[in-house]
Amino acid sequence: MGRGVLLTANLPQLQNLIKRDPTGYKEEFLQQWNHYNSIREIFKIHPDEQAQHFGELVTFISQVATCYPKETAEFPLQIISLLLEQLLKCLFPILPRTTSSTLRTFIRKTILSDIRTANIRSKNHKLNRAVQAMMFGMVERGIEGEVIGDKGKVRASNYGPTTDRTAHSGEEAMWAVILTKELWRKGIWTDAKPVAIIALGCFHPVTKVQSASLHFFLGSDEEKTDSDDEEDDDVDIRALHHRREINKKTRSGDKKLQKILNAAKKKRHNKPVTAANFPALQLLNDPQTFAEKLYDILNRYDKRFSLDHKILLMQLLSRVMGSHKLCVLGFYTYIIKYLAHRQLRVPAILVALAQSVHDLTPPDTVTPVVRKLAQEFVHPGVGSEVIAAGLNAIREVSRRQPWCMEEDLLSDLIEYRKSRDKAVTAASRGLLQLFREVNPGMLKRRERGKDASMGLTSGTKPLPFGCSADAAVDIEGLSLLEDHWKKLREEDGVFLGEDEEDEGGWDGWDIESDSSDEESDEGWQDVPDDNRDLILSDSEDEEPNAKSLQPEAPPRISTLATTKILTPADFALLNDLRIQEASKVVENGGGSHAKRKLATLEANKKLQQIPDQENSFISENDILGPRKKAKSDYAERMASIQKGREGREKFKSNKGKINKEVASSSTNREKARNKPIMMILSSGAVRGKKKASLREKQQRLRKHIEKAKKMRH
Template sequence: MVKSRAGRGMLLTSNLPQLQNLIKRDPKGYKEEFLTQYNHYLSLLRLNSVAAAGTASSSTGAEKDKSNDLFADLVTFISQVAQCYPEETKDFPAQLKGLLLGQNGSTMVKGDLRKTAVKNLVMLRNKEVIDSIELLQTLLPLLPHVPSSLRSIIRQTILTDLKTSNAKTKNHRLNRVVQSLLFGMVESGMHNEVVGDKGKGKGKNGSKEKGGEAMWAVMMVKELWKKGVWADAKTVSIVSLAVFHPNTKVQAAAIHFFLGSENDEEAEEEEEDEVREARKDVKKMQHSLDVGKSGRKKEKLLKLSKREANKKRSKKQAGLGVQPNFPALELLHDPQTFGEKLYDNLHKHDKIFSLDHKILIMQLLSRVMGAHKLCILGFYSYIIKYLTYHQLQVTLILVSLAQSVHDLTPPDVLTPVVRKLAQEFVHPGVGAEVIAAGINAIREICRRQPWCMEEDLLSDLIDYRKSKDKGVVTASRGLLQLFREVNPGLLKKRERGKTATMGTGVTQVPEYGHTRQKAEAIDGLDLLEDHFAAMRKEANGGVSDDEQMGADQDDEAGWDNWDVDSDADSESSGWHDVSDDEGDLQLSDSEDEGPRKDRQKRKLDAEEHEEAPEKKKGKRAIRKEEEAEKRGEGKKPEADAGVDMDDNDDSKSVVSVAPSMATEASVVTKKLSLLAQQKILTPADFVLLNELRLKAAQDLVKSGGGSGAKRKLAALEASKRHVGEDEADRFLTENEILGPRKKTKADYEERMESIKKGREGREKFGSSKGKKTKEVKSSSTNREKLRSKPLMMAVQSNRIRGKKTASLRDKQIKLRASQEKQRKSQF
């Protein structure tokens, strides 16, 4: 028995996985063996601490590696069975944390031992030995100090744990702790000196180490925001603090978060590698199909590979257009202070920041100014020096300038900027593209603040619509059309157009600081009502909407003249006078029933000399004539112009109106009362209304509506491209500044797409002459012609002569090539 126990102990000591399995089955029975291994682990841990202090004797590299391997095995073993002995291993997670972070007198382990410690710490979290807070407090500080292989594991672990913890409900305690850690990582380097990225200003003294923690904090916040785990104001505050970090790389990462550049450089490189590898696979399969045996299976695989490669390339191209992160901009705590600090950072470090970094700050500052309508007046005096046509990336600068303008920007500040743009970009000494970009930039500024334009300057810019270049003409006409809508008073009378000339006083732009008047009616509401009428007709089984409307109007006419009907036939109607003999009103359940009856009685006394049937007949006749006029079936005669339109209101009098004026007023009143006042229009209704207006404008152009109809159609199509007026004011692209240009030379992908588009609908490419798939062969190939060529003619050919005069070396090369080709064709 003693011998078997000794053999069992030796076996368990040398075989930790077996002991681990036995402990999980019977923890109490193998507690002594576990304590033996745990004491061994503690002794190795103390030796590691003593060696770090420098008191241990020197040892060889082989002994050190062997000791590290044994220590790693013991750490893994204890992590596997820690849940079986919670009292004995209560200090084990803190010991692992000390090993990873160099705390509690332990050294910071490196290499494979650090990777093992991280994996075992994650295992303890999965076994619920420790909670998420303790795990993340250990892993987050490790991100800047570990290699890329281990960093990817830590990063994925943190993201997965946070996503799982906030899946069902928000874990506010965990979020607060992690956000505090990220705040601390960003604030750790805020006191350092600002290191620029221009020329020799790049940091050689550890700038990467100083900004490493903040960089990884920003990257973690971006990932959590992108996955939808965090979307609150405190998350935005972390990134807004990182915008002012001394390290320019951290600043750029934080600015890209607000600008919407979710795909960082690493992700873009991975996508490019995927596209490149997919293209290589297609070429490899095409080559194998050309040199080897062809078959349906290989052709099918080649088609599938080409399809996958095209999908990846189109996905990459579709992801290039990134929109700004508007929710993050809206969640800024103090936008005015943030914008002022951003401008101070830009102006103060102008000489040490590179142009690319300054443009990033300009873009973010302009977005914040446009979204929150801030007035940072120093920005416009700062940006003037960059408004030259030979400036690098000038289109991005023009976009930033236009986005920063809004209706509360003082016009006096913008007038010098507009004048500078006109002097630098719009003159005969520059190219047509420069002139178009300058006029487009001025148009976008004036669209947001029309009062910054001068009358003489506007007249000069509009004269460019007579240019020979298409882009310049389009830009100048766009500026002219803008001022026809917003402020025609600055234009000459012959340039205002028909619509603006007829209503100059109505379409004037409001003064600075004043808001526009609210619209009284909705343009195109009659089209929407006709559409709903057609839908109701289909739903009613073919019953015309006019008949239904006529019935409704008869009912309305009956309700309009209910007082006359009750006077004519009071016995049958069931209505009785509620007043007594002295004329006093009796009590009523309704508050306004008594006064209403009183008004109706006085009206009846005033109209006793008229006959009720004639009045009722006149009212119905008027309604029927209005319906007939709307349908175009007939017109009201001149003799009926003086019909009494007053029926129910005692404050109105009998007046005579012109037929056209009365018809127009009645139609407008009817539209407002029936649709706008009785139905709440949903966003889907407004989308349908825009589509109906666009369709009506297209039909008007096709039927010969003239230039006015074409301009209206162009305006509707342009407004359809924008999501809304507010977002159009805030978001601007380079293409809107550059305008339409001549077609540039296409790259490889564009040429291949055009070729594939031209091949659509064709079964085979190229000539079908002499092909095997043809029903009747029309010719033979050159190889077939050589077989039937006369011998005496074939002998005189250069091919046969070359074979006769070939050297032995050439014959050997050809023989080997033929054998290699034959060998490949067998597979």
């Protein structure tokens, strides 16, 4: 017993004995190992208690762990996890409190690298949960603060003697949002928990925290380089030019300046186009509540927020409503006051309006908005660009909810297709073509077109609001795919079973093809008795006064869809076959209808290469429509000049005998320059300078100075 007490109290002596005889002192080691596990649990809860003794135990086990590898197999992982947890707990509070930019950068890089290292081989869920809970608390602590003014500053009375100023000032929440966005961008955190942290930041009272969170969902954050050590610093071009004017003029300095300017220009040119963060939008927890809270903030602090910040809120709210098909009816009442052609950034507001509408939006709510758009944007008192933007906005809203349009208003809007302006004509024709497809009954008979008129005659009507289409009988063009596979089997001489056809059909495809290629075909429908005098055939061989319908062959319905599961690759092949078939019809003189069908199929093929959710979002260019060519910038003008100089000699003067095809003598200016001084002293030019008045000398000097300035620039 005395020996055991002595060894327990003297760890260095026990360490020496274990290294000499590991087997003989195994019981003493196990006693210290159990003691270490107990102290470790206490240290996690209260790091200040028994910290020195815990350090001595860690040092002892580290020295003798090689003698008992089986018992200490989990020791390295325990120490790594403990270091990460305790280190992050210490670093996070320091980050918003320090005033040193160097220390902040070091702490930020340390946190990101440690979390990334812990998740390299597999997800460290325990560490991730601990850090996410810490960041969630950093955002939540300042969420109840009261903010005054338009800069998002917290009221000073909210600070108490024991209140943490960083929590209410937004610095703590800002760093939590920044780190969460970085971990999401690097692909370390990809689940719903980081999305919940930033979603909470969208309701933070400090404007800068709210703005950073909104940018995350909108995908408008600037992409940074892959290197963790490289910061995304913008080059101050004006400062570089100013420094160049002050410093000494050297050729090496000019080269360095030009190199920096070229790199900055290339960086701005290669900046990726911003797109919405679709995965984050889909991972939102309870999107209806999230959208209602966004609208509540937008409506409550309308006078406090700047216009740019309100547009950010509108854009995020509209995208959440469009992607999840939500109804926040108060948003349409709120946005009406911003629908004016003199409103700043009105294209972005129109984009937000169009993206918020979907097929489940009540038409009665959107009809006043469409009426306001027509009153403000589409009338003779505004410019053609304003009219085109208004028509395009109305078209995008009507595309998502056609029942919001009024028949009289539609009749007035499509009359603008006779305008002399190209943008207005294109916008009005686009609106006309839309209603020919979705609801031709709202158009006058002469404006419906051939296909829409035949559809109405056969009894085809658009579905009312809230109704869904019936099950499709067949997929248009599916027989082409069946014939294609049959031809391949005949050429190979081998019958391929269904399982063999399916192999590889899903390679490289993440989602199913959209329903753009799956148009429903109702099959043969009888024409009512009162329309039996209608002649449906365009053949010249038929009698024009025929009183009965010509017999037609029933459409062929393929059974391939009921016997085989079609893959996205099959649908892509089907679309190509339909394009080939439509091309043959056009080549054989199919007419304008065949050309329009071919153009539609080719457009659908391009749309399939873009994610479906991205197709539901539009940009400001879709609202503004085609415009006149804008004035070219310096780079475009220089490129055009260089293109025009291709294939010709360098431009230079042909004066004198050097640059002319036929050599000639020197010019009079060259001869005068080489004359002796005594020969020109009595010339009129020299005598005139001597006799010139003070006024003439001033005019000559001013002319010389202006000419020198022009040559310098």
